[in-house]
Amino acid sequence: xxxxxxxxxxxxxxxxxxxxxxxxxxxxxxxxxxxxxxxxxxxxxxxxxxxxxxxxxxxxxxxxxxxxxxxxxxxxxxxxxxxxxxxxxxxxxxxxxxxxxxxxxxxxxxxxxxxxxxxxxxxxxxxx
Amino acid sequence: xxxxxxxxxxxxxxxxxxxxxxxxxxxxxxxxxxxxxxxxxxxxxxxxxxxxxxxxxxxxxxxxxxxxxxxxxxxxxxxxxxxxxxxxxxxxxxxxxxxxxxxxxxxxxxxxxxxxxxxxxxxxxxxxxxxxxxxxxxxxxxxxxxxxxxxxxxxxxxxxxxxxxxxxxxxxxxxxxxxxxxxxxxxxxxxxxxxxxxxxxxxxxxxxxxxxxxxxxxxxxxxxxxxxxxxxxxxxxxxxxxxxxxxxxxxxxxxxxxxxxxxxxxxxxxxxxxxxxxxxxxxxxxxxxxxxxxxxxxxxxxxxxxxxxxxxxxxxxxxxxxxxxxxxxxxxxxxxxxxxxxxxxxxxxxxxxxxxxxxxxxxxxxxxxxxxxxxxxxxxxxxxxxxxxxxxxxxxxxxxxxxxxxxxxxxxxxxxxxxxxxxxxxxxxxxxxxxxxxxxxxxxxxxxxxxxxxxxxxxxxxxxxxxxxxxxxxxxxxxxxxxxxxxxxxxxxxxxxxxxxxxxxxxxxxxxxxxxxxxxxxxxxxxxxxxxxxxxxxxxxxxxxxxxxxxxxxxxxxxxxxxxxxxxxxxxxxxxxxxxxxxxxxxxxx
Numbered sequence: 031x032x033x034x035x036x037x038x039x040x041x042x043x044x045x046x047x048x049x050x051x052x053x054x055x056x057x058x059x060x061x062x063x064x065x066x067x068x069x070x071x072x073x074x075x076x077x078x079x080x081x082x083x084x085x086x087x088x089x090x091x092x093x094x095x096x097x098x099x100x101x102x103x104x105x106x107x108x109x110x111x112x113x114x115x116x117x118x119x120x121x122x123x124x125x126x127x128x129x130x131x132x133x134x135x136x137x138x139x140x141x142x143x144x145x146x147x148x149x150x151x152x153x154x155x156x157x158x
Numbered sequence: 159x160x161x162x163x164x165x166x167x168x169x170x171x172x173x174x175x176x177x178x179x180x181x182x183x184x185x186x187x188x189x190x191x192x193x194x195x196x197x198x199x200x201x202x203x204x205x206x207x208x209x210x211x212x213x214x215x216x217x218x219x220x221x222x223x224x225x226x227x228x229x230x231x232x233x234x235x236x237x238x239x240x241x242x243x244x245x246x247x248x249x250x251x252x253x254x255x256x257x258x259x260x261x262x263x264x265x266x267x268x269x270x271x272x273x274x275x276x277x278x279x280x281x282x283x284x285x286x287x288x289x290x291x292x293x294x295x296x297x298x299x300x301x302x303x304x305x306x307x308x309x310x311x312x313x314x315x316x317x318x319x320x321x322x323x324x325x326x327x328x329x330x331x332x333x334x335x336x337x338x339x340x341x342x343x344x345x346x347x348x349x350x351x352x353x354x355x356x357x358x359x360x361x362x363x364x365x366x367x368x369x370x371x372x373x374x375x376x377x378x379x380x381x382x383x384x385x386x387x388x389x390x391x392x393x394x395x396x397x398x399x400x401x402x403x404x405x406x407x408x409x410x411x412x413x414x415x416x417x418x419x420x421x422x423x424x425x426x427x428x429x430x431x432x433x434x435x436x437x438x439x440x441x442x443x444x445x446x447x448x449x450x451x452x453x454x455x456x457x458x459x460x461x462x463x464x465x466x467x468x469x470x471x472x473x474x475x476x477x478x479x480x481x482x483x484x485x486x487x488x489x490x491x492x493x494x495x496x497x498x499x500x501x502x503x504x505x506x507x508x509x510x511x512x513x514x515x516x517x518x519x520x521x522x523x524x525x526x527x528x529x530x531x532x533x534x535x536x537x538x539x540x541x542x543x544x545x546x547x548x549x550x551x552x553x554x555x556x557x558x559x560x561x562x563x564x565x566x567x568x569x570x571x572x573x574x575x576x577x578x579x580x581x582x583x584x585x586x587x588x589x590x591x592x593x594x595x596x597x598x599x600x601x602x603x604x605x606x607x608x609x610x611x612x613x614x615x616x617x618x619x620x621x622x623x624x625x626x627x628x629x630x631x632x633x634x635x636x637x638x639x640x641x642x643x644x645x646x647x648x649x650x651x652x653x654x655x656x657x658x659x660x661x662x663x664x665x666x667x668x669x670x671x672x673x674x675x676x677x678x679x680x681x682x683x684x685x686x687x688x689x690x691x692x693x694x695x696x697x698x699x700x701x702x703x704x705x706x707x708x709x710x711x712x713x714x715x716x717x718x719x720x721x722x723x724x725x726x727x728x729x730x731x732x733x734x735x736x737x738x739x740x741x742x743x744x745x746x747x748x
Contacts, residue, residue: 044745047735049257051189051196054431062745068734075737076654079247086243090236095407098229102397107369108379113397116232117224117455118365121239121448128246128441136434144740146432 053146063144071142078134082127090120161557165304168561169568172342173319176572179338180323180331188605191328192259192584193428198333200435204442206333207426209340209573211238211417211443212450213289214296217343217570220451221549222542224458225465228388229399231458233406237413239444239451244418244646246440250427252653254436255736259428260581261421261645262589268652269660270729272594277667279585281644282421286578287622288637289422290615293575294623297568303487303547304564310624316572317620324576324583325612329429332576339569340446346566347450350549350559351457357553358464364456372463384463391466392505396459402691408702415708416638419646422577425584433739461545464552469538470503474522477501480551485525488513489541492524493531506534513539579619583611636678639700643670643707651715656733662719670711677703 044062093101098112105111139145185191198206216238224231256264261282266275294313301312323331348364355367359380372383385395394400401409417423426443427436468478474492484490491513492501499522509529516528527539547567550559587608592599599607644667651658651666681689681700691697698706734744 047257047732051193051259051428052257053196053254053433053436053739063738064745065734068738068744072737082247083243086240090240090410091407094232094236095403095410108371108382109369110381110397113229113232113381116229117235118368118452120236121452124239124243125441125444125448127243128437128444131247132434132437132441135437139434139739144738146434146739 067142071138071144074138074142075135078131078138082131085123086127089115089123094120161560162304162306164557165561165564168558168565169305172338172565172569175338176319176335177322179334180327183327183330183334185326185328185330185605188259188588188601188608190330191605191608192588193425194328194330194333196429196431198429198431200430200439201442202333202337203426203430203435203439205340205446206336206429207423207439207443208446208450209336209343209569210426210577211423211447211574212343212570213574214293214300214567214571216450217347217567218296218300218543218546220546221454221457221461222545224455225462225545226542227399228394228396230401230406231455232399233409233413235451235455237410238417239448240410241414241417242440242444242447244414245423245427246437246444249418249424249649249653250436250440251433251739252736253424253649254427254430255433255739259425259588260584261424261649262585263593264652265645265648265663266589266593268729268732269648269663270726271660271664274648274660274664274667275589275594277664278645278648279589281640281667281671282585283582285420285637285641286422286582287619290575290578290582290619291622293571293578294619296571297575298623300564300567300571304560313620313623316568316575316623317616320572320576320579320619321613321616324579324616325609328608328612329425329580332580333429335576336573339573342562342569343566343573344446344449346562346569347546348453349562350553350555351453351460353555353559354457354460354464354549354553358460364453364460368456368459380459380463384459387463387466391470391503396462402697404697405691405699405702408698408705411708412638412642412702412704415642415646416704417641419641419644419649420637421585421641421645422574422581424649425581426577457549458545461549461552465540465545466503468552469501471500473500474524475499478551480548482523483551484544484548488515489544489547491515491527491539493527493529493537493539494520494522494524495531495535495537501537502535503538504534504536506536507532508534508536508539512541575619579612579615582615583608586611586615636675636682639674639678639704639707640671642704643674643711647708647711647715651712653733653736656730657719657725658715659719659722659725661722662715662717665718666711666715669714670707673710674704674707677707 093112094116098116101112101115102110136145189195220234223234253264258264262275262278265278266272294316297316298309298312301307301315302309323335351364352362355364356362358372359367359370360373361367361370368380371377371379376383378386381397385397388396399406427439430436430439469481481490485492493508496502509527509531511529513527514529515525518526520526547563550563587604591607592604647670648663648667651663678700689700731744738744
């Protein structure tokens with residue numbers, strides 16, 4: 031993986047898109063990332079998304095719909111299990127999934143030095 | 159003090175609060191007007207998003223929908239919450255990073271095409287007006303039920319309030335009124351639910367009450383009891399569905415993808431300062447939404463149980479007073495088929511259609527109907543909305559709770575209406591005017607046009623509320639189907655598929671759109687009689703067809719993009735840039 035920015039290479043063009051409502055972001059020491067670094071970051075993000083969306087699918091479409099009859103054979107506190115996943119359980123898991131994503135993607139952001147925190151100091155490697 | 163007086167006072171106070179907030183948060187620039195200056199705290203935005211999202215339908219109807227559909231009602235619960243996972247993981251952060259004002263902005267720039275932008279504007283305006291008509295109608299209905307004014311007058315008052323804070327404050331005014339509206343709404347929803355839960359199970363937490371024993375000495379838990387009672391009356395058990403599995407699956411998918419693609423929800427994430435705030439904000443929004451959506455199924459089960467318990471085999475003369483109150487406005491009707499003076503409730507419709515009262519009173523004092531009776535033992539007509547609206551009376555709560563429910567219903571309707579109207583006015587003044595037709599206008603002029611567009615949109619919405627098109631209920635399927643089949647795939651592909659080009663995206667959007675629209679129009683408007691599971695393609699109902707439309711969109715987009723010109727390099731660079739939250743530049747080799 032290429033970690034160094036290559037400003038000084040004559041064949042490289044640095045792109046910044048413009049917009050009327052660009053988000054605020056931190057001042058990083060290194061304002062230019064290589065294409066490879068972006069690719070690696072994106073691979074890590076997509077991997078995380080796949081895991082979380084598998085859980086998302088399993089609790090709602092899996093437990094709540096496809097396997098509902100099978101799970102309904104089990105009953106806890108008068109709640110048939112499949113029915114509980116469809117009307118309560120899946121919603122709780124959805125909430126947890128979003129906060130887990132926020133935490134884990136934040137960690138990946140810092141690892142790759144692309145987080146939007148106000149200071150660059152909480153990036154890995156610069157931590158005390 | 160009468161209940162009505164109290165209702166006037168509570169509703170008046172909340173309206174004064176909304177207007178006060180509007181005056182305090184006037185918009186000074188287009189950035190204020192479109193995205194509240196992009197300085198909204200993620201928690202505040204989460205609350206505003208929840209109010210934006212939960213409409214009059216969520217507040218008034220969802221408990222009743224579940225109460226009468228049982229397991230089949232799960233599609234709404236999972237669909238309207240699971241969409242936030244898609245939004246938080248797949249769309250919101252990247253759209254925030256893109257850093258413009260609207261959804262058509264993204265589609266137009268990402269696919270380097272003003273045609274794509276215009277297609278997106280058309281979808282968006284259609285979706286928003288479909289929705290807004292229902293909200294304005296909801297405002298009118300709440301006014302007429304609780305304050306006994308004409309529906310038309312109610313709509314005018316609602317319009318005046320929305321006009322005031324949407325035109326004056328734009329997104330800034332809307333954001334902070336939505337926070338207040340969320341608080342009113344959730345308090346008004348949870349309070350009766352807690353009391354009803356205590357009444358039925360003795361457990362004050364509705365979500366736990368749903369798994370507790372019913373306090374009638376039977377030793378059965380709520381859902382066991384409900385299954386038993388319903389089976390005895392000839393219904394299918396509450397916890398079993400009657401819809402086919404494929405239909406439940408596809409409807410849930412449409413509602414999830416549609417939620418994630420609805421423009422008035424997406425635009426809320428443009429108001430937070432940073433990308434990481436957009437992610438957090440989606441999480442907070444879902445917490446606030448889940449509070450209502452996990453309470454609703456509990457309220458539904460309690461209300462259905464209590465309703466049957468109170469009404470079935472009760473002499474009409476001895477029925478509680480709320481039965482008569484709601485009969486007066488046509489949400490309940492009783493047809494004494496076997497002429498024994500006692501109300502019998504069973505499966506099947508008591509008579510054809512909604513009750514049409516002939517004006518006279520029967521021998522027991524009931525309002526007589528002229529509808530053709532149907533051949534079954536059921537004598538009761540009951541509107542599903544009653545499960546929420548009448549819950550304070552069913553549980554014998556003091557009049558202020560009823561006043562609160564009225565204010566909550568209005569808060570739910572107004573907050574959603576305002577959010578939708580703002581999106582419409584933004585896409586007219588910004589996407590159509592500034593970015594397409596007249597790029598030379600100044601910011602000041604643009605702001606003026608935005609206010610003007612908001613004013614026109616409010617008036618048009620009011621018109622729809624007073625003269626509702628007869629098909630409001632049917633077009634809701636349309637709104638979600640279109641969002642799922644057009645906007646959601648276009649945005650998703652724009653972020654996750656770097657090589658997706660203009661030709662692919664436009665062909666995909668159009669084919670998804672046309673397929674979904676044609677299927678819905680055929681079964682809902684052209685030939686409604688044929689709309690039965692036997693005739694549906696693969697057994698998928700018009701409500702669920704958007705998920706197939708979405709698959710078609712993806713398939714067409716990939717195929718077409720393979721055989722047409724490559725995406726230009728600067729657009730690929732834009733995609734890379736949007737994927738990185740820090741705003742650092744990306745170096746591209748040539």
